[in-house]
Amino acid sequence: MTTATTKPAISRRxxxxxxxxxxxxxxxxxxxxxxxxxxxxxxxxxxDIETPECIRRRASADRIVAYxxxxxxxxxxxxxxxxxxxxxxxxxxxxxxxxxxxxxxLLFAMLACGDDGDEALIVEPMYANVRNFAAIGGITLRxxxxxxxxxxxxxxxxxxxxxxxxRTRFAMLCNPxxxxxxxxxxxxxxxxxxxxxxxxxxxIVDEVYREFVYDGRKPWSxxxxxxxxxxxxxxxxxxxxxxxxxxxxxCIATRNADVIAATGRMAEGRLSSPTIEQRMLEGIAExxxxxxxxxxxxxxxxxxxxxxxxTSIPGVELQLPQGAFYFIARLPVGDSLAxxxxxxxxxxxxxATVMLAPAPGFYLTPGLGRDEARIAYVLVxxxxxxxxxxxxxxxxxxxSR
Amino acid sequence: MTTATTKPAISRRxxxxxxxxxxxxxxxxxxxxxxxxxxxxxxxxxxDIETPECIRRRASADRIVAYxxxxxxxxxxxxxxxxxxxxxxxxxxxxxxxxxxxxxxLLFAMLACGDDGDEALIVEPMYANVRNFAAIGGITLRxxxxxxxxxxxxxxxxxxxxxxxxRTRFAMLCNPxxxxxxxxxxxxxxxxxxxxxxxxxxxIVDEVYREFVYDGRKPWSxxxxxxxxxxxxxxxxxxxxxxxxxxxxxCIATRNADVIAATGRMAEGRLSSPTIEQRMLEGIAExxxxxxxxxxxxxxxxxxxxxxxxTSIPGVELQLPQGAFYFIARLPVGDSLAxxxxxxxxxxxxxATVMLAPAPGFYLTPGLGRDEARIAYVLVxxxxxxxxxxxxxxxxxxxSR
Numbered sequence: 001m002t003t004a005t006t007k008p009a010i011s012r013r014x015x016x017x018x019x020x021x022x023x024x025x026x027x028x029x030x031x032x033x034x035x036x037x038x039x040x041x042x043x044x045x046x047x048d049i050e051t052p053e054c055i056r057r058r059a060s061a062d063r064i065v066a067y068x069x070x071x072x073x074x075x076x077x078x079x080x081x082x083x084x085x086x087x088x089x090x091x092x093x094x095x096x097x098x099x100x101x102x103x104x105x106l107l108f109a110m111l112a113c114g115d116d117g118d119e120a121l122i123v124e125p126m127y128a129n130v131r132n133f134a135a136i137g138g139i140t141l142r143x144x145x146x147x148x149x150x151x152x153x154x155x156x157x158x159x160x161x162x163x164x165x166x167r168t169r170f171a172m173l174c175n176p177x178x179x180x181x182x183x184x185x186x187x188x189x190x191x192x193x194x195x196x197x198x199x200x201x202x203x204i205v206d207e208v209y210r211e212f213v214y215d216g217r218k219p220w221s222x223x224x225x226x227x228x229x230x231x232x233x234x235x236x237x238x239x240x241x242x243x244x245x246x247x248x249x250x251c252i253a254t255r256n257a258d259v260i261a262a263t264g265r266m267a268e269g270r271l272s273s274p275t276i277e278q279r280m281l282e283g284i285a286e287x288x289x290x291x292x293x294x295x296x297x298x299x300x301x302x303x304x305x306x307x308x309x310x311t312s313i314p315g316v317e318l319q320l321p322q323g324a325f326y327f328i329a330r331l332p333v334g335d336s337l338a339x340x341x342x343x344x345x346x347x348x349x350x351x352a353t354v355m356l357a358p359a360p361g362f363y364l365t366p367g368l369g370r371d372e373a374r375i376a377y378v379l380v381x382x383x384x385x386x387x388x389x390x391x392x393x394x395x396x397x398x399x400s401r
Numbered sequence: 402m403t404t405a406t407t408k409p410a411i412s413r414r415x416x417x418x419x420x421x422x423x424x425x426x427x428x429x430x431x432x433x434x435x436x437x438x439x440x441x442x443x444x445x446x447x448x449d450i451e452t453p454e455c456i457r458r459r460a461s462a463d464r465i466v467a468y469x470x471x472x473x474x475x476x477x478x479x480x481x482x483x484x485x486x487x488x489x490x491x492x493x494x495x496x497x498x499x500x501x502x503x504x505x506x507l508l509f510a511m512l513a514c515g516d517d518g519d520e521a522l523i524v525e526p527m528y529a530n531v532r533n534f535a536a537i538g539g540i541t542l543r544x545x546x547x548x549x550x551x552x553x554x555x556x557x558x559x560x561x562x563x564x565x566x567x568r569t570r571f572a573m574l575c576n577p578x579x580x581x582x583x584x585x586x587x588x589x590x591x592x593x594x595x596x597x598x599x600x601x602x603x604x605i606v607d608e609v610y611r612e613f614v615y616d617g618r619k620p621w622s623x624x625x626x627x628x629x630x631x632x633x634x635x636x637x638x639x640x641x642x643x644x645x646x647x648x649x650x651x652c653i654a655t656r657n658a659d660v661i662a663a664t665g666r667m668a669e670g671r672l673s674s675p676t677i678e679q680r681m682l683e684g685i686a687e688x689x690x691x692x693x694x695x696x697x698x699x700x701x702x703x704x705x706x707x708x709x710x711x712t713s714i715p716g717v718e719l720q721l722p723q724g725a726f727y728f729i730a731r732l733p734v735g736d737s738l739a740x741x742x743x744x745x746x747x748x749x750x751x752x753a754t755v756m757l758a759p760a761p762g763f764y765l766t767p768g769l770g771r772d773e774a775r776i777a778y779v780l781v782x783x784x785x786x787x788x789x790x791x792x793x794x795x796x797x798x799x800x801s802r
Contacts (some may be wrong), residue, residue, distance in 0.1 A: 006601030007631050011570070013538075014513040014663035020471070046467050056462035059677055065452045070421070100501055100649065103671035112415040116517035116539050136519050137414075138539070169412070195776040230408050236549065242606025245464040245678025248649075249503065262415035268424065269533025270504035275647025276460055316485040333795030 021361020023339075029355055037345065038352040040387035042375045045326060046177065049243040049295055054283035059084070059276060063156040065114050066270040071264050072098025072251070076278040079285050080251055080347035087210075089223045097264055100273045102208045102237025102250035107133045109233045109265040113170040114139040120204075121163050121171040123154065125328055125362035125369060127178050127206065143364040148330050149373060150320030152180035157191040159178040161199070170197075170202035175222070176209040176323025179362045179374040181303075184324035189222050197231045203261070205378050208237040208250075211292045216301040217322065219292075221253075224240055229255035238281060240325075243369040247277040257282070299325050301360045302377040302384055309388035310375075313395060326376045328359055328369070335397055336373045337361070347397060349390045356391075417513025417536035420760020422529040425738075429745045439753040440745065441788035443776045446579065446587055446727065450644040455684035460677060468673040472665050473499025473652070476540075477679040480686050481652055488611075498665055503609045503638025503651035503673045508534040508633045509664040510653055514571040514603040515540040522564050522572040524555065526729055526763035526770060527581050528607065542763040543569070544642075549731050549773060551583035552720030558592040559663045562600070571603035571794055572596075576609040576623070580763045580775040582704075584614050584723035590798050598632045603660070609638040610725040612693045615701040618723065622654075622694075630656035639682060641726075643691070648678040681793050702728050703778040710789035711776075714796060729760055729770070734799055735775045737761070748792045748798060757792075770780045786794055 022043060029039055071077070077093050083364055084091050098250040099105040110130075116138030122130065125144035127292055129140045134141050143161055146152040188204070196203040213219060222232050229295060237250035254261050295307060304370045310316045314334025333339035344355050357376075359369030377384060423444060430440055438642040459633075479492050485492050492535045497603045500506040509530075510596070515521055517539030523531065525544035537543050545560055547553040554661050561572060572593060590606070597604040614620060639649035647796030653664050668674075704722055711717045716733025734740035745756050778785060 006599065007512070008571070008597075008603045008657075010513050010659045011516040011519070013516050014659075017663060017670065020669035036584075046465075048465065050464050051462060051466045056464075056466070059460050059462040061452060061457035061460040062455075064447075064449065065645045066447050067646045070424075085598070100675075101671060101673075107671070111537055112411050113409070115412040116415050129670045129672070132667065136512055136667060136670070164753070170409070174664050196409075196556050203408045204690065216442070242643075244466045245468045246673060248673065248675045256409075258411045258415075262411050262418060262549075265418040265420055266533065266537060268421035269418065269530045269537070270502060270508070270531070272647060272649065274678060276647045276677060277675060279473040280462070291419070291762055336571070359690050373491050 013135060013138055013306050018135065022357050024358065024361060025341060025344050025355060028341055030125055032344050033078065034311060035349065040352065040354045040379060040383055040390065042387055043082065043355045043357040045240070045241040045376050045378060046245055047240060048380065051244045052242060052291070054286040055242060055244060055280045058280040058283050059274060065275055068132065070271060070273050072273060073278050079282050082336055083220070083284065084253065084350065087219065087221050087224070089221050091223070091253060095253060096259060097252045097267060098269070098273050098278065099250045099252060099267070102206070102239060103129065103220030104233055105235035105237065105250040105252045106130065106135065106206060108237055109204045109259070109267045109291055110134065110264065111137045112259050112262040113204060113233070117167065118169040119165060121160060121168060124364050125152070125179050125280055125359060125363070127174050128361050130131055130172065130365070130378050141364055145365065145368070148328060149321070152177065152182040152328065154184050154188050155291050157195045159172040160192050160195045164199055164201070168201060170204055171205045172206070174206040176212055178209060178324050179326045179328055181324050183325035186220065186225060190225050193222070193225060193228045193231055196230060199230050202233055203228070204359050206235045208235070208240055209355045211241055212229050212296060212299060213323040214303060215294070215322065221378040223253060226348065229355050232272055242284065247280065248274055248283055258281060272285040299377065302381065305381060305384050306375065306377050306388065309385065313392045325378055326374055328362070328372050328374050330372050331395065333369060333395060336371055339398055340373060342398060343394050346395050349393055352390060354387045354390045354394065402771060403658055403723045414539055418533050419536065423758050425759065425762060426742055426745050426756060429616045429742055433754065434695060435746050437752065438749050441753065441780060441784055441791065443754045443788055444758040446641070446777050446779060447646055448641060448644040448779050449781065450699070452645045453643060453684065453688055453692070455687040456681045457680040457708060458581050458641060459684050460531065462677060466676055469676050469679055471668040473674060474679050480752060483626070484685065485622070486652065488620065488622050488625070490622050492624070492654055495652060498653045498661055498668060499674050499679065500651045500653060501670070501671070502589060502649040503640060504530065505609070506636035506638065506651040507531065508537065509667045509740070510636050511535065511540060512538045512667065512747065513660050513663040513768045514605060514634065516570070519570040520568040522561060523570060524762060525581050525765050526553070527765070528575050529762050531573065542689045542765055547581065547730060547768070548765065549720070550719055553578065553729065555584040555585050555593065558596045561593050565600055565602070571605055573605045573607070575607040577613055579610060579725050580727045580729055582620055582722030582725050582728035587621065587626060591626050592654050594623070594626060594629045594632055596675045598629060598736050599634060602639060604629070605634045605636060606630050607638070609641055612642055613697060613700060613726055614724040615697070615704060616723065622652060634660050643685065648681065649675055650678050651681055693735050700778065703782065705788065706782060706785050707776065707778050710786065714793045717801055723776055727761070727775055727780055729773050731773050732796065734796060735772060737772055740799055741774060743799060744795050748795050753787065753791060755788045757790045
């Protein structure tokens with residue numbers, strides 16, 4: 001009997017798929033919770049706002065929970081089309097494809113725009129999970145750096161132009177930006193879209209946080225920029241807008257017929273997005289016109305509390321966040337990963353501590369973001385105030401060890 | 402102003418992702434339906450059995466529909482672990498990863514086992530959507546042919562051994578097989594697993610139809626074969642077993658720690674499978690022990706009706722299907738695609754017609770399966786009998802045009 005065994009090797013691509021930067025300290029946090037420590041989660045983007053009742057009450061199963069069409073039901077594409085119309089963006093059904101979460105929208109868009117060995121431009125810090133999708137597709141992300149000192153402002157068009165190589169196939173933006181909280185203007189994005197158009201690149205824009213803009217800014221989509229029908233591909237999600245992260249619905253919205261056809265064929269392969277949730281999402285047609293106003297006001301208030309609190313801590317550096325519900329701050333702690341781990345595993349104030357997302361996981365370039373952390377404001381006011389005080393004391397204690 | 406425009410080109414990978422073979426005639430079918438024609442769908446695998454009440458009644462939304470852990474909730478992994486224990490397969494939580502449908506289980510498994518430019522062995526005819534996943538990953542599928550004459554029996558180990566090249570990284574099986582209805586024995590699969598082990602390949606086994614076996618066969622998993630912990634990766638789905646296709650839940654089950662870790666990192670990228678459905682699935686703990694027995698008896702009866710009916714049509718060739726709820730038959734029509742299109746678009750008996758899935762879409766090798774079609778038996782007895790008679794008359798009419 002032959003018993004010779006060659007252990008099979010997993011793919012290089014699989015080796016390149018990183019662990020989620022956001023979940024890096026989960027083990028330490030679970031240990032702390034088991035000890036009875038209360039943890040204020042400033043590290044995650046799970047909103048604490050209720051999913052609207054007009055969505056939730058549709059959560060029921062038919063006699064047979066059947067497949068839906070690969071690109072989404074006609075009904076749900078209609079509510080999404082109407083939603084975009086409300087933003088002043090006219091789209092046909094055939095320019096909208098429902099996806100299983102914004103994650104799948106980003107994955108399919110990236111796979112449709114780049115081949116194994118190709119490159120994509122993206123600013124860092126960046127939405128960390130894009131690295132997972134890039135690794136799956138064998139696409140190399142080429143980062144353009146942004147800086148805490150100027151509020152992580154987008155690099156100008158010339159910087160994007162200079163970064164293009166023979167292998168560059170697309171550029172990516174996230175606006176409003178996770179993790180930095182920066183909101184780019186139509187003019188800024190137009191400048192980059194023009195570079196992409198001129199150089200034959202796609203521009204994939206993650207607009208998952210579209211509504212979360214403060215200080216009188218208006219929600220808008222890059223799809224309203226004229227002249228970029230073949231260039232711009234938007235990845236969207238209902239997760240944050242309707243506080244429905246676990247529903248796993250999003251969409252690709254683009255006027256590029258090749259991209260919508262190609263991502264549609266990818267969707268055919270996986271047959272269907274979840275059926276119950278698509279019917280639930282039809283409920284957004286019942287939402288009052290000012291639904292988002294109250295939510296954005298609440299997040300705006302939280303942002304103010306955090307900004308005021310953090311800037312009162314000596315050595316903490318950040319610009320006023322403009323959108324989303326995250327920002328990146330520089331902390332006077334030297335090594336934010338070591339500090340964050342210490343906070344969760346060792347430090348406590350009255351039985352509570354704070355969990356941060358160390359920023360290096362949001363940078364591609366090794367060594368960057370070492371003294372920065374991403375901070376989310378998805379907690380209620382009182383919890384936020386407690387979290388700030390714990391962080392203030394934590395920084396003091398860390399620096400006087 | 403520079404208005405030069407270079408239209409961006411979608412990726413080669415995206416161009417390689419095919420349209421679903423099963424949905425090829427959807428346009429013709431919709432036209433016929435609009436004319437008022439009733440269509441008996443022998444082309445699709447959407448079961449008509451009720452999703453169990455103990456699953457359906459759990460379809461409710463929490464106040465916040467939140468993310469779940471990327472690999473699935475502890476509760477749902479427990480019910481899946483218990484399900485496997487019932488098959489005599491002992492698995493730890495860490496050897497089970499929940500996926501968004503069996504589709505994602507296949508996609509992630511393939512991506513973890515092969516790189517762009519690598520090859521995988523698979524029998525043809527095959528589950529057509531594997532082509533989509535292979536194209537996404539840049540993996541070339543190398544087909545081993547099976548034949549209607551011997552009931553699409555698996556090629557012997559020597560044939561697999563001969564087909565291996567320097568680029569082969571894994572082999573794939575679907576057992577019970579969609580689309581052929583063939584059920585392979587533990588000995589047959591062990592023979593192929595031994596080749597894989599010896600040559601350092603993974604063996605990905607799609608066991609979505611595990612319970613759907615007839616004539617006294619017992620459900621089993623290739624995970625019960627001893628000595629292949631590093632070799633065998635099972636892709637599973639709850640879609641068919643619990644008649645819950647729209648729930649989009651499946652899993653990867655393997656004792657290969659590298660594969661479970663790599664596919665887990667891929668899952669972290671997409672954050673979460675649908676939350677409501679994971680809690681729904683916990684309901685399977687309440688199913689009576691003989692839940693599948695009645696369903697399999699029903700499908701067995703339908704298979705008998707179809708087999709008897711089709712073999713009574715002159716020139717139709719098929720072996721008795723052993724499992725799943727599909728089979729491939731040779732039809733005396735020359736070109737099954739032309740015939741199927743004609744059936745849907747032109748032919749009717751008392752205002753009704755039949756829709757088939759032409760077999761060429763299930764073959765990789767051009768020209769194969771030209772006079773074959775995949776036939777699903779997900780209709781009730783009376784509809785099946787009507788469909789057979791329409792098909793009988795359709796073949797007669799087609800051949801006397």
